[in-house]
Amino acid sequence: xxxxxxxxxxxxxxxxxxxxxxxxxxxxxxxxxxxxxxxxxxxxxxxxxxxxxxxxxxxxxxxxxxxxxxxxxxxxxxxxxxxxxxxxxxxxxxxxxxxxxxxxxxxxxxxxxxxxxxxxxxxxxxxxxxxxxxxxxxxxxxxxxxxxxxxxxxxxxxxxxxxxxxxxxxxxxxxxxxxxxxxxxxxxxxxxxxxxxxxxxxxxxxxxxxxxxxxxxxxxxxxxxxxxxxxx
Amino acid sequence: xxxxxxxxxxxxxxxxxxxxxxxxxxxxxxxxxxxxxxxxxxxxxxxxxxxxxxxxxxxxxxxxxxxxxxxxxxxxxxxxxxxxxxxxxxxxxxxxxxxxxxxxxxxxxxxxxxxxxxxxxxxx
Numbered sequence: 001x002x003x004x005x006x007x008x009x010x011x012x013x014x015x016x017x018x019x020x021x022x023x024x025x026x027x028x029x030x031x032x033x034x035x036x037x038x039x040x041x042x043x044x045x046x047x048x049x050x051x052x053x054x055x056x057x058x059x060x061x062x063x064x065x066x067x068x069x070x071x072x073x074x075x076x077x078x079x080x081x082x083x084x085x086x087x088x089x090x091x092x093x094x095x096x097x098x099x100x101x102x103x104x105x106x107x108x109x110x111x112x113x114x115x116x117x118x119x120x121x122x123x124x125x126x127x128x129x130x131x132x133x134x135x136x137x138x139x140x141x142x143x144x145x146x147x148x149x150x151x152x153x154x155x156x157x158x159x160x161x162x163x164x165x166x167x168x169x170x171x172x173x174x175x176x177x178x179x180x181x182x183x184x185x186x187x188x189x190x191x192x193x194x195x196x197x198x199x200x201x202x203x204x205x206x207x208x209x210x211x212x213x214x215x216x217x218x219x220x221x222x223x224x225x226x227x228x229x230x231x232x
Numbered sequence: 233x234x235x236x237x238x239x240x241x242x243x244x245x246x247x248x249x250x251x252x253x254x255x256x257x258x259x260x261x262x263x264x265x266x267x268x269x270x271x272x273x274x275x276x277x278x279x280x281x282x283x284x285x286x287x288x289x290x291x292x293x294x295x296x297x298x299x300x301x302x303x304x305x306x307x308x309x310x311x312x313x314x315x316x317x318x319x320x321x322x323x324x325x326x327x328x329x330x331x332x333x334x335x336x337x338x339x340x341x342x343x344x345x346x347x348x349x350x351x352x353x354x355x356x
Contacts, residue, residue, distance in 0.1 A: 032279055164277070172274050191239060192278040212242045212282065221239030 003065075004029045004148050004179045005050055010059035012045055019045040021203040022059070029147075030176055032193055034211075034222070035183040037200035038230055043183040046200065047152045050181070051078035064147055074104070077146035079137050079154060085125045091136060092121040098140045110143035113173055117165070131162035138166060142173045149180040155190060163189055191222040199229055235276060243278055247286035249320075252295065255306055256317045264306045266296055 005027040012020040020042045027033055037043045048054045049061050052068040063072035085094045091114070099105045114121065117135040128136060138154055154170075155163045163186075171193055174180055184190055191197075191211060199207040206229055211222050218225060235250045237243060254260040269287060273280040287304060290296045294312055296304045307313070332342045 031281070167277055168274065171277060171280065174280075176280065188239070192237065192243060192276075192282075195279055195281050212244060212285070215240060215242045219240055223239060 002029045003027065004063065005181065006060075006062045006065075007046070007049070008060045008062075010049065010056045010061060012049065012054070012057050014045075018203050020049075020056075023200075023203070023205055024059075025198065025205055025208070027179055027181065027196075027198075029179050031195040032170070032174065032180045032182065034187070034190065034194040034197040035181055035200060036185065036187055036197055036222075036226055037183075038185055041200045042203040043185075043200055044152055045203075047078070047150050047181070047183055050148070051076055051150055053078070075147040076150065077102075077141050077144040077148070078150045078152075079141035080152055083125065083133055083137055085136075085140075087126050089125045090121065091119055091123050091125060091128075094125055094136060094140060095121075095143075098143065102144050104145040106143050106145050109145075109173070110139060113139040113143060113169065116169060116172065131158040134158055134162070134166060135169070138169055142169070145175065147178050149174075149178060151180065151182045153183055153185075155184060155186055160189070167193055187226045188221070188223040194222070197222055199226065201230065237276075237278075243282050244286040244289065247272075247276075247283060248289055251286070251290060252316050252320060255295070255313055256320065260306050262306055262310060262313060263308050265302075266304045266306065268303060 003026045005025070007023050007025040010020055010023045011018065023042075023046070025046075035043050035046065045054070049056055050063065050068065052073050055068075061068045063076055066072050085097070089097065095107075095110050095114070098110075099107055117132075117139055119132065119136055119139065123132075125133070125136065134154060134157070138151070141149060141151065151170075155166050158166065167190060170180070170182075182190070182194075194211045196208065196210050197214070198205060207225075214220070214222055214225055220228075235246060237246055251260065251266065260266065266287070267275070269280055269283045273283045276283070287296065291298060291304070294309075295307055295316060297307055298304050329342060332345075337345070
């Protein structure tokens with residue numbers, strides 16, 4: 001199977017605290033993968049390494065068979081947990097900004113998604129509610145024709161209705177030839193859109209399996225499995 | 233199509249069962265077109281690969297057939313539909329009998345209870 005993201009013995013520390021400990025991981029193409037862990041488990045660190053925003057202290061990170069760097073950034077679309085847009089921007093400016101910045105930006109898709117998300121082009125980004133802001137970030141991220149999409153806590157701060165809308169958008173606009181890695185600690189609401197899940201705890205991968213396998217083998221939902229592993 | 237999913241069971245099996253039921257009760261008829269993968273995934277808010285897997289399994293069981301470039305259709309073989317009906321009834325019965333045995337009922341008691349229940353139902 002073609003691997004889209006590969007980590008080999010990756011470690012990363014912040015101020016003496018180990019965020020990732022010798023992590024090895026391989027993610028295949030054409031899948032929606034959940035990166036599940038509680039706060040501070042290392043999810044965001046792993047996402048940022050894959051996006052090339054930070055670098056590993058040791059080990060290697062590859063996207064599409066290439067060491068993470070300028071070339072892999074061209075095929076990686078990252079949705080950060082905080083907006084990348086500037087304060088002065090309106091929604092249309094944010095779209096234009098992305099369009100100019102990324103060669104693979106699909107303006108027609110963005111247009112379509114703005115409509116689906118009920119985003120108004122003339123609205124100021126700074127005045128958007130948290131939920132609408134997440135919709136905008138998701139629109140910008142998914143409108144690129146990338147190989148690897150990285151969504152860091154896309155449903156973190158929104159109510160269940162907005163959450164459903166975001167999940168709809170992911171299923172609707174996800175490109176089947178690419179892979180989508182979604183980090184979250186809200187497992188129950190989102191587990192049906194995953195092919196595969198990776199559990200991360202205290203900087204270590206504790207489980208990687210297909211979700212249907214988990215249900216078949218253990219007769220339980222991913223959410224229950226998560227609670228068991230994380231002892232919530 | 234709307235399905236109440238149980239996250240404790242494989243979703244693709246639940247989709248398969250749902251479609252089989254729709255065929256048995258006649259909501260989906262022999263020769264009817266079934267929805268496209270993406271369409272159903274969006275509607276049910278689930279992973280497209282899961283829907284794909286359900287459809288592939290249904291194909292393998294010859295319950296749906298693919299017409300190249302046109303989509304997937306419910307089998308035109310009526311005998312196949314009868315077969316699914318029997319199979320689903322068998323599953324239901326198996327679970328029932330198992331449950332009753334677990335409660336400590338002997339086989340003859342189970343038969344008597346069922347006969348009585350069916351009779352009562354008829355007299356309602």
